[in-house]
Amino acid sequence: MSKKREVYFNGEFRPWDEANVHVMSHSFGRGSAIFEVIGFHDTPAGPAVFRLDEYLSRFWKSASLLEMEPPLTQSALQEAILKLVKRSELKSGFLKVYGFYPEISFNILPPQRKFQVAVCLFSAEEALGPLESPPRGVTACVSRWRRLDPQTVPIEAKVAANYVNGMVARMESREKGFDYAILLDTQGFLTEGGTESLFLVRDGRLLTSALGTVLQSITRKTLLEVAGTMGIETFTGLLKPDALDEADEIFFSGTSTKLLPVRQVGDRILNEVPGPLTRRLSERMAGIISGGDGQFRHWLFPA
Numbered sequence: 001m002s003k004k005r006e007v008y009f010n011g012e013f014r015p016w017d018e019a020n021v022h023v024m025s026h027s028f029g030r031g032s033a034i035f036e037v038i039g040f041h042d043t044p045a046g047p048a049v050f051r052l053d054e055y056l057s058r059f060w061k062s063a064s065l066l067e068m069e070p071p072l073t074q075s076a077l078q079e080a081i082l083k084l085v086k087r088s089e090l091k092s093g094f095l096k097v098y099g100f101y102p103e104i105s106f107n108i109l110p111p112q113r114k115f116q117v118a119v120c121l122f123s124a125e126e127a128l129g130p131l132e133s134p135p136r137g138v139t140a141c142v143s144r145w146r147r148l149d150p151q152t153v154p155i156e157a158k159v160a161a162n163y164v165n166g167m168v169a170r171m172e173s174r175e176k177g178f179d180y181a182i183l184l185d186t187q188g189f190l191t192e193g194g195t196e197s198l199f200l201v202r203d204g205r206l207l208t209s210a211l212g213t214v215l216q217s218i219t220r221k222t223l224l225e226v227a228g229t230m231g232i233e234t235f236t237g238l239l240k241p242d243a244l245d246e247a248d249e250i251f252f253s254g255t256s257t258k259l260l261p262v263r264q265v266g267d268r269i270l271n272e273v274p275g276p277l278t279r280r281l282s283e284r285m286a287g288i289i290s291g292g293d294g295q296f297r298h299w300l301f302p303a
């Protein structure tokens with residue numbers, strides 16, 4: 001991490017160690033912080049943030065679902081984020097954008113609606129640790145924990161409190177000797193991982209669960225769109241757990257995860273990992289995020 005490590009905090013650039021919130025703040029006690037994880041990548045034109053507009057729109061959507069009032073406009077936050085990346089002198093990495101209530105609160109209702117914003121920056125190594133290249137793939141199992149039901153909380157809000165769900169599922173999978181968890185919904189259909197979308201490939205078709213019980217992932221949306229332009233047939237809908245036994249390829253996806261092939265699901269070992277379609281999509285995505293793909297250059301926001 002560069003020496004100039006700063007946090008965009010409540011409208012100004014502050015040193016990392018000075019971006020603090022009280023332990024009795026509403027967001028600490030109730031998990032009411034909304035957040036985004038956004039990637040920026042090295043391109044011939046310098047570091048560029050991938051689909052920044054989409055991530056910020058989702059941030060605004062989370063705020064609206066929880067009746068939180070942003071303290072600035074979306075374009076002002078976009079500008080601040082690009083400035084933070086530029087000031088960091090990092091070529092690539094990840095941003096965590098938070099919207100939180102800093103006020104001291106004993107009760108469940110937030111003391112006020114207007115939230116504060118903080119943006120922190122991480123190098124890829126710091127965020128993900130050493131990466132395998134090419135990835136050998138991970139192991140996964142179906143968790144006994146079901147994905148949060150949309151009738152209990154707004155699951156489309158990326159809010160800290162919702163993430164206990166993915167945390168316990170992931171902890172359970174670790175205890176059983178697997179790397180990752182796959183969560184079913186309360187009806188028993190496949191949804192996604194704890195913090196990643198789930199894709200299956202069957203007979204050349206790319207399959208994933210429909211929106212409704214899964215997060216509106218930006219990577220998921222991107223992959224479906226890119227696959228369409230590559231002539232790959234896609235399906236979004238209800239998927240039974242049996243689909244895991246029949247899939248030719250399985251992978252997780254997400255902003256920091258990118259495309260993460262699964263080499264074993266439960267007792268089942270998959271053959272070629274990463275499989276051919278996973279590899280094709282990974283290569284295309286690598287070109288897109290690094291500015292080498294003219295068709296999707298409008299997804300990049302140079303810092």
Ligand SMILES: Cc1ncc(COP(=O)(O)O)c(C=O)c1O
Binds near residue numbers: 166214215217218219
């Ligand atoms: C539950 C869940 N699903 C999927 C994803 C992947 O979303 P994105 O591609 O927007 O990073 C995330 C990311 O944090 C997540 O938390």
